[in-house]
Amino acid sequence: MNDFEDIFGGSRVLAILRGLPPGPAVALANRVWDAGVDLIEVPIQTAEAVDSLRAVVAAGRERGRRAGAGTVITPAQVAAAADAGAQYTVAPGLDLTVLAASLAAGLPHLPGVGTGSEVQHAWAAGCRWQKAFPAAALGPGWLSAMRGPFPGVRFVATGGLTVAGAPEFLVAGARVVALGSALADPDQLPRLAELLR
Structure with missing residues (x-):
């Protein structure tokens, strides 16, 4: 099974394609991949969004790119993500039932954390990669503070980030920054290329 060390590798940016029908989702995915971003997440709050995930996964397979399912908060959504071909799951919070379902499906799971207690619980559950959410509200200082007691955690900063503001989070210790609404x-x-450097 792939883990996030393999999935994220040296990537610094994760693109989140939220609320798009399959055609526009694939079109934006191709623009993002052309810009040099390898990683994509498609949130699957609705059945229609699962169709978009399936389409992006298929397009990514043709280009050797990975796509995961986001906003996965139930075991049923884990099953839908696996059926659509997602290579990992992402959640806004830490739910051990969802984590277990994802791992049982062979999918690495990225839980959302926003407090020291949540980081510690996720670490105890085996999650070495965690999603700092909502990152814009937490701020870069939160990441810097968490690096002290939790030096082994690799954070993906997600939620409200802009291309211009993302470097602050990388400097503060995020391994990856996730961009969603900024892509709209x-x-x-076009400024993604600067961030990727």
């Missing part, structure tokens, strides 16, 4: 801004997508 036509002015920000």
Whole structure:
């Protein structure tokens, strides 16, 4: 089974494609991949979103790119993600039942954390990669503070980040920054190349 060390590798940016039908989701995925971003997450709060995930996974397979399922908060959504071909799951919070379901399906799981207690619980459950959420509200200082007691945790900063603001989170200790709504801004997508450097 792949783990996040393998999945994320040296990547610094994860693109989140939220709320798009399959056609537009694949079109944006291709623009993001063309810009040099290898990793994509498709949140699957609805049945329609699972169709978009399936389409992006298929497009990614043709290009050797990975796609995961986001906003996975129930075991049923884990099953839908696995059926759609997702290579990992991401959640806004820490739910050990969802974690167990994802691992049982052969999918690495990235839980969301926002407090020291949550980081510690996720670490105890075996999660070495964790999603700092909502990152914009937590701020870069939160990441810096968490690196002290939890030097082995690798954080993916997610939630409200812009291309311009993302470098602060990388400097503060995030291994990866996730961009969602920023990708809908036509002015920000071309600036991804700067962030990738």
